[in-house]
Amino acid sequence: MQFRIFLNLSLILLASFSVIAQESRNPGTTLAGQISGQVRYAEGGQPAFNVLVSCDSFNSGHVGQEFTDRSGRFRFSNLAPSQYTVTVRVAGYIEEKQTVELLTSPSANVQVQLKADRSRAPTNVSAGVTEANIPIPAKNEFDQASTLLASGKKEDLEEGVRHLEKAIAIYPHFLEAQLRLGAAYMDLQRWDKAEPVLKTAIEIDPKAFNAYFALGEVYRRQKKYSEAEKNLQSGLAIETRSAQAHFTLARVYWDQTAGLKDEAQWRPPLEKAYQEVKQALELDPNLAAAHLLKGNLYFKVRRAEDALKEFEEYLRLDPNGEFAAPTRELVEKIKKALAAEKKP
Numbered sequence: 001m002q003f004r005i006f007l008n009l010s011l012i013l014l015a016s017f018s019v020i021a022q023e024s025r026n027p028g029t030t031l032a033g034q035i036s037g038q039v040r041y042a043e044g045g046q047p048a049f050n051v052l053v054s055c056d057s058f059n060s061g062h063v064g065q066e067f068t069d070r071s072g073r074f075r076f077s078n079l080a081p082s083q084y085t086v087t088v089r090v091a092g093y094i095e096e097k098q099t100v101e102l103l104t105s106p107s108a109n110v111q112v113q114l115k116a117d118r119s120r121a122p123t124n125v126s127a128g129v130t131e132a133n134i135p136i137p138a139k140n141e142f143d144q145a146s147t148l149l150a151s152g153k154k155e156d157l158e159e160g161v162r163h164l165e166k167a168i169a170i171y172p173h174f175l176e177a178q179l180r181l182g183a184a185y186m187d188l189q190r191w192d193k194a195e196p197v198l199k200t201a202i203e204i205d206p207k208a209f210n211a212y213f214a215l216g217e218v219y220r221r222q223k224k225y226s227e228a229e230k231n232l233q234s235g236l237a238i239e240t241r242s243a244q245a246h247f248t249l250a251r252v253y254w255d256q257t258a259g260l261k262d263e264a265q266w267r268p269p270l271e272k273a274y275q276e277v278k279q280a281l282e283l284d285p286n287l288a289a290a291h292l293l294k295g296n297l298y299f300k301v302r303r304a305e306d307a308l309k310e311f312e313e314y315l316r317l318d319p320n321g322e323f324a325a326p327t328r329e330l331v332e333k334i335k336k337a338l339a340a341e342k343k344p
Contacts, residue, residue: 033079033102037110039072039088041176044139046146047072048114049176050183050210051090052239058083064284065243067210070150078286081106088112089239091207092175134171141167142177149184157184175204182214194218209238213245220252228252243284250276250293257300266300273297288317292327308334 035055039048053074055063059082066074076084081103088096093114100108141163148160164181167174178201185194195218201211212235219228232249236242253273260266274297280290295310311331315324 033081034075034077034107035079035084035086035100035102035110036073036075036107037086037112039068039074039112039114042113042115046143047150048090049180051088052210052242054087054241056085056087058085062241062283064286065241067244070152086110088114090114091205091209093117134174138167138170138174138177141170142174145180149180154188157187160184161188173204175201175208178204179208179211182211186214186218191218191221207238209235209242212238213242213248216245216252217248220248220255223255225252225256241283243280243287243290246276246280246283247287247290247293250280250290254293254297270297270300286317288314288321291317292323304334304338
């Protein structure tokens, strides 16, 4: 029996720019450990939002990455008993590393303070909220915005945006305010407003890779795929180990296949998507959404058994995720179809 399953792929297309919880994959070991923490700016003590945090195991190498939330918090879960290195990198700040051990305790908390790297920061670039020449009124507006944005409520987001706009009006080179404002616009799905703000952040600091990554997602949402590709690649040239950025780039290529019926047209972007999602999973094997996308890629080329494995891995990592229900339904359909094929 010829294998046939009809799937509305739009049901499983991925919608969020969040980073999935990380875990170590050390077979035969109980995975119950957790490293949580918070990143703050040393001067002023404000939480550092959208900062890249990496976790590496002494035994098995790279575990995964996360971007801090609005409270500057991050978390790596399901870690094996081992020693780990937590690294925080932000353009314009001294790289911070801390060694954490989960050999005698199943959990650990890390507090990181970012100090401006005055020796390396360009003279015309703001080093974020710690820059001494940021006017006090601008800092006050930023502080009020930070408190509001931490709640995650739409009405607070709206109010936080107004404070950030005031901060930037007072001091246009306020890099951290530009990044926060761009992210807030993205949370509100105001892609047209996020775009110029993130472009300004890049003008202020051309090494702000998180601004490139965010701008790439904005362009993807706007279906400006060439611009999305360009910005994501620019960010990856600065920060090569971002699993999330490789994943977003894979989604850019995957989106380009939508509606294409001629294989000669959809095959090239699909192959690019496969290479990027493969890279994302090499950097972070537990990025659940990447397994879902990889499953869709396999499904597109009728590799049902390979697609099934990826869908099942997605469900294992994110059993209650946004796309868990339709994926679980699809898994059952694939299993039935494969079983029917094997019947004499």
